[in-house]
Amino acid sequence: xxxxxxxxxxxxxxxxxxxxxxxxxxxxxxxxxxxxxxxxxxxxxxxxxxxxxxxxxxxxxxxxxxxxxxxxxxxxxxxxxxxxxxxxxxxxxxxxxxxxxxxxxxxxxxxxxxxxxxxxxxxxxxxxxxxxxxxxxxxxxxxxxxxxxxxxxxxxxxxxxxxxxxxxxxxxxxxxxxxxxxxxxxxxxxx
Amino acid sequence: xxxxxxxxxxxxxxxxxxxxxxxxxxxxxxxxxxxxxxxxxxxxxxxxxxxxxxxxxxxxxxxxxxxxxxxxxxxxxxxxxxxxxxxxxxxxxxxxxxxxxxxxxxxxxxxxxxxxxxxxxxxxxxxxxxxxxxxxxxxxxxxxxxxxxxxxxxxxxxxxxxxxxxxxxxxxxxxxxxxxxxxxxxxxxxxxxxxxxxxxxxxxxxxxxxxxxxxxxxxxxxxxxxxxxxxxxxxxxxxxxxxxxxxxxxxxxxxxxxxxxxxxxxxxxxxxxxxxxxxxxxxxxxxxxxxxxxxxxxxxxxxxxxxxxxxxxxxxxxxxxxxxxxxxxxxxxxxxxxxxxxxxxxxxxxxxxxxxxxxxxxxxxxxxxxxxxxxxxxxxxxxxxxxxxxxxxxxxxxxxxxxxxxxxxxxxxxxxxxxxxxxxxxxxxxxxxxxxxxxxxxxxxxxxxxxxxxxxxxxxxxxxxxxxxxxxxxxxxxxxxxxxxxxxxxxxxxxxxxxxxxxxxxxxxxxxxxxxxxxxxxxxxxxxxxxxxxxxxxxxxxxxxxxxxxxxxxxxxxxxxxxxxxxxxxxxxxx
Numbered sequence: 001x002x003x004x005x006x007x008x009x010x011x012x013x014x015x016x017x018x019x020x021x022x023x024x025x026x027x028x029x030x031x032x033x034x035x036x037x038x039x040x041x042x043x044x045x046x047x048x049x050x051x052x053x054x055x056x057x058x059x060x061x062x063x064x065x066x067x068x069x070x071x072x073x074x075x076x077x078x079x080x081x082x083x084x085x086x087x088x089x090x091x092x093x094x095x096x097x098x099x100x101x102x103x104x105x106x107x108x109x110x111x112x113x114x115x116x117x118x119x120x121x122x123x124x125x126x127x128x129x130x131x132x133x134x135x136x137x138x139x140x141x142x143x144x145x146x147x148x149x150x151x152x153x154x155x156x157x158x159x160x161x162x163x164x165x166x167x168x169x170x171x172x173x174x175x176x177x178x179x180x181x182x183x184x185x186x187x188x189x190x191x
Numbered sequence: 192x193x194x195x196x197x198x199x200x201x202x203x204x205x206x207x208x209x210x211x212x213x214x215x216x217x218x219x220x221x222x223x224x225x226x227x228x229x230x231x232x233x234x235x236x237x238x239x240x241x242x243x244x245x246x247x248x249x250x251x252x253x254x255x256x257x258x259x260x261x262x263x264x265x266x267x268x269x270x271x272x273x274x275x276x277x278x279x280x281x282x283x284x285x286x287x288x289x290x291x292x293x294x295x296x297x298x299x300x301x302x303x304x305x306x307x308x309x310x311x312x313x314x315x316x317x318x319x320x321x322x323x324x325x326x327x328x329x330x331x332x333x334x335x336x337x338x339x340x341x342x343x344x345x346x347x348x349x350x351x352x353x354x355x356x357x358x359x360x361x362x363x364x365x366x367x368x369x370x371x372x373x374x375x376x377x378x379x380x381x382x383x384x385x386x387x388x389x390x391x392x393x394x395x396x397x398x399x400x401x402x403x404x405x406x407x408x409x410x411x412x413x414x415x416x417x418x419x420x421x422x423x424x425x426x427x428x429x430x431x432x433x434x435x436x437x438x439x440x441x442x443x444x445x446x447x448x449x450x451x452x453x454x455x456x457x458x459x460x461x462x463x464x465x466x467x468x469x470x471x472x473x474x475x476x477x478x479x480x481x482x483x484x485x486x487x488x489x490x491x492x493x494x495x496x497x498x499x500x501x502x503x504x505x506x507x508x509x510x511x512x513x514x515x516x517x518x519x520x521x522x523x524x525x526x527x528x529x530x531x532x533x534x535x536x537x538x539x540x541x542x543x544x545x546x547x548x549x550x551x552x553x554x555x556x557x558x559x560x561x562x563x564x565x566x567x568x569x570x571x572x573x574x575x576x577x578x579x580x581x582x583x584x585x586x587x588x589x590x591x592x593x594x595x596x597x598x599x600x601x602x603x604x605x606x607x608x609x610x611x612x613x614x615x616x617x618x619x620x621x622x623x624x625x626x627x628x629x630x631x632x633x634x635x636x637x638x639x640x641x642x643x644x645x646x647x648x649x650x651x652x653x654x655x656x657x658x659x660x661x662x663x664x665x666x667x668x669x670x671x672x673x674x675x676x677x678x679x680x681x682x683x684x685x686x687x688x689x690x691x692x693x694x695x696x697x698x699x700x701x702x703x704x705x706x707x708x709x710x711x712x713x714x715x716x717x718x719x720x721x722x723x724x725x726x727x728x729x730x731x732x733x734x735x736x737x738x739x740x741x742x743x744x745x746x747x748x749x750x751x752x753x754x755x756x757x758x759x760x761x762x763x764x765x766x
Contacts, residue, residue: 012527024195024357034195035323036357039299040220040636045555046733047527060434062356062427065502067515078522085517100745101736102525106728107563108737110523123516133747142747 001032003056005064009083010075011100012044015146018171019073020051022150025167026159027055037062048079048102071156073149075132076100077116084120093125094152096132096145128152128191135186144183147172151187161188193359198349201324201360202291203228205331210368211235211261211289213253215246217606218635219265220300221354222293226263227638230647234365239638239647242573242606243268247275247290251344254288255380257371259335263291266307267572271607276344277314281390282380283342283397286371287335294350296471297498300634302553302572304496306472311346311449315394317401318346318449319410320426324358330446333410341397341404348448350471352427352498402450410446413459417441420508421463423456423476423487428499432469435504440467451479460485467492467508471499529558531734532703532710532750534629537674538598540730540754541681542566547688548595550583552576552603555633555702559598563731567598574599574607581611581620592621593688599624602632602640605655609664615693616665623687623694626657627674630701637705661695668694675700677757703750711751712766716742720763727755727764 006023008016017038024036032055039049052064069087074080074095084093095117104110113119117129130152136144147168154164164184172180196204202225206214214237216226230237240246243264253260264272269292279288292310295301311318317337319330327349334345378386405411416438424432425445432442443459445451460466460480468477468489477489492507493499505511529536539559542549543566551557551570560567569579576597584592599608604626615622632638639645644654661669668690672683680698687694701708713734721741728735734748735755742763744755756764 011525013530021195021357028193028195028359034357034359036195037352038197038355038357040223040355044636045527045530045558045634046525048525059358060430061501062352062358062430063498063500065500065513067513068502078525081518082522082525085515087515089514100733100748102523103528103562103731103733104523106731106733106736108725108728109562113520113522119519123519 001056003054003059005069006053007064007069007072007083007086008051008053009072009079010049011079012047012049014075015143016049016051016075019146019150020053021171022147022164022167023053023153025170026163027053029163029166030159033057033059035059035062048082050083071153073153075145075149078102078113081113081116081120084123084125087125091125092128092156093120094128094130094149094156096149097129098133098145128156130187130190132187135190136183139183139186140179144180147180147183148187151184152191154184155188155191193361195357196324196360197224197357198321198324198327198354199224200228201327202331202347202349204360204362205328206261206289207232207235208328208363208365209332209335210259210366211335212258212368213250213260214238214262215240215249216263217241217243217246217268218632218638219268219293220635221295221349221351222263222265222268222291223635223638225291226647229261234367237647239640241641243272244275247272247279250288250290251275251279254284254286255373256285257373258286259368260286261289261291264293265301266292266294266305267301267303268292269307269310271573273310273314276310276316278382279344280314280316281382281387281394283393284338284344285373286368287338288344289331289334289338290344290346292346292348293354294348294472296350299351302570304472306475307346307348308448308473308475311348312475315398316344316346316449317341317447318348319446320348320448321353321446322426322429322444323353324356324360326446327353328360330410341401343397348426350427398450402452405447405450405452406455408447411452411455412444412446414442414444415462419464421459421466422469423459423466423480424469425476426471428469428471431499431501431504434501436508445476448476451476453483456480456483456485460487469493469499469504526561527558528561528731528733529555530703531732531748532752534674534698534700534703535559535627536730536732537677537680537754538625538627538698539564539566540677541684542596544681545685546594547684548591550576550580550595550597552597552599552608554600554603554627556598556600556627561731563729573603574611577608577611577615577622577624580622580624581615581618584620584622596623596625596684596688598627600633601626601628601630601642601657602638605641612661612666612695613664619693621691621693623696625684625696625698628657628697628699631705633702637702657697666693666695668692669697671697671699673700674698675752675754677754703752711753713746713749714744714751714753714756714764714766715746716744717763717765720761722761722763724760726758726760730755730758
């Protein structure tokens with residue numbers, strides 16, 4: 001099988017590490033060779049962050065570059081736009097509709113772009129936009145947006161739901177498992 | 192089943208399985224998780240040292256005592272530990288000694304892009320370079336074999352994409368190693384000139400034996416695909432080259448990058464029509480290969496700046512351009528910022544307000560340099576804020592000392608700021624130092640340090656009393672202020688700048704991201720009271736922005752620190 005590439009993008013602190021670990025766990029359970037490349041350190045402090053998940057028969061490079069991604073999972077609208085050029089022709093974006101102003105917008109040096117979903121769609125991209133923040137708050141915490149999006153993505157991949165549940169069990173601390181199961185279920189229902 | 196592991200976690204697993212008994216490190220991205228992971232094994236003693244020099248010396252002592260020992264650091268940390276490294280090369284080891292050094296091509300979280308292979312060459316210490324998580328484990332284990340066989344410390348170099356990528360790793364049981372006997376042996380361990388002269392001869396002979404080892408070790412391997420193109424590579428660059436070129440090239444993949452073989456290169460070059468050297472950062476392999484009289488191309492194509500990747504290699508060597516379409520308009524950048532509720536903000540707001548010159552240091556607070564606060568004049572390396580300010584004030588005197596401060600975090604102060612403060616007191620510069628005490632090592636992801644009262648394993652530990660320490664050094668003016676109280680911090684800064692002697696302000700408030708820190712409910716803006724003056728935006732808080740002409744607070748980010756509430760003259764920010 002040809003190597004598939006997924007990017008998880010968002011703002012530092014939104015929980016992309018957990019999302020990438022859940023996804024990596026699911027893919028490993030399916031018997032794929034998997035590489036997950038994370039970002040730690042300075043850019044985690046509210047900067048633009050990207051995590052790469054690649055799987056197939058053999059995976060060499062852990063990173064995804066321009067024109068290589070099959071799917072982009074985005075926690076924030078502007079970040080979906082920023083990384084769109086990494087998509088392959090026919091690639092998909094699953095994005096939260098949450099917006100977070102970056103510092104140049106806060107200071108007034110730039111404006112937050114408008115109609116992002118429409119413009120991405122006009123580029124020929126298959127975009128799924130979900131209000132993951134509201135669903136996460138329904139589940140019990142704004143921080144669970146990442147797991148809501150995993151629920152959405154799980155509907156778009158062919159793997160059995162039980163594999164995802166097992167991955168949640170392995171990646172989420174027991175204290176938070178109930179809330180995250182709920183967030184995951186809300187994400188699935190939104191599809 | 193194999194387990195997905197970060198390179199760093201796999202590295203720790205390798206140390207564990209090889210019977211490592213002692214680990215001492217200072218945190219530094221991207222090396223930090225190796226030591227955090229090894230601390231989870233009961234069989235291994237693991238600690239955070241105040242800096243990398245202390246860590247390496249402690250590991251050296253542990254290996255003299257007969258244990259397999261370990262120290263980890265980032266690339267710039269090896270500069271701090273270079274002093275013991277270069278002489279440990281002479282003494283060699285008793286139990287094995289492995290040192291992890293993590294480079295950061297692309298500078299994801301570093302102040303420079305140095306290539307630590309130079310240290311391996313200069314210190315004459317062998318260096319291994321894994322290219323994925325399984326190799327991180329395997330090479331950590333092999334490091335001990337080489338260390339004990341050749342009587343030398345061994346460096347294992349990773350980079351961000353190896354350290355922070357997960358791939359599958361096979362786990363095996365630990366092989367317990369008894370302590371080796373320690374025998375007093377001054378001619379090996381006491382490095383005074385008479386003995387060191389003898390040891391230098393030993394080092395040169397060892398290097399010859401290591402070169403012979405490098406010719407035949409299976410970690411320097413040829414993948415012969417019968418192709419005309421030959422690629423010599425190591426580390427993450429091997430993975431990029433494999434993905435870009437697949438079976439259309441032959442590969443010489445080096446797992447050991449110091450010392451380098453000779454015959455192996457000549458044999459490989461003879462198989463290939465065109466030879467490329469694909470390595471990140473400096474052209475170290477390339478220079479060696481060219482010195483052997485082999486014709487090859489490398490840095491003239493790829494340069495020595497930043498990371499490589501598969502698309503770049505395919506573009507440069509195969510002329511393939513990626514098919515991609517860009518978003519139709521320019522997008523605002525999103526640089527990292529101080530978090531909502533960051534205690535450093537109250538300090539930097541005041542420094543910016545009074546246009547104070549700031550000698551910066553390494554930590555989250557380096558972000559004080561960014562828009563809109565822009566409150567930093569220079570930042571060099573760990574601990575340099577205080578010493579740079581001292582030199583600046585000595586030369587510029589009164590013109591500078593009343594309007595310049597040094598800022599340094601609690602962990603960075605204990606790392607190497609302490610010596611600099613001794614210099615301020617001893618050589619009497621009228622300098623004002625602000626210790627940003629957020630009770631944790633923040634940027635690297637919350638590690639304990641000598642001021643926090645806990646050790647690496649989370650157990651209670653002696654806590655340095657910063658106030659007493661500064662006084663003991665000879666600083667008479669030492670005061671504590673709360674950065675969540677803007678006026679209190681402002682008064683402290685202005686009074687200490689005006690004072691006619693050295694002073695220290697300890698800005699004390701724990702990092703808002705610490706799990707034990709209780710947050711207040713988020714604040715909100717009363718739109719009717721808001722006069723749209725944008726004063727609150729001057730704080731550079733990511734939770735505050737303008738929405739429909741009025742200030743607005745994002746409730747998902749706000750932790751209720753209250754400094755915007757204090758700043759708003761119209762009482763528009765409310766609980």
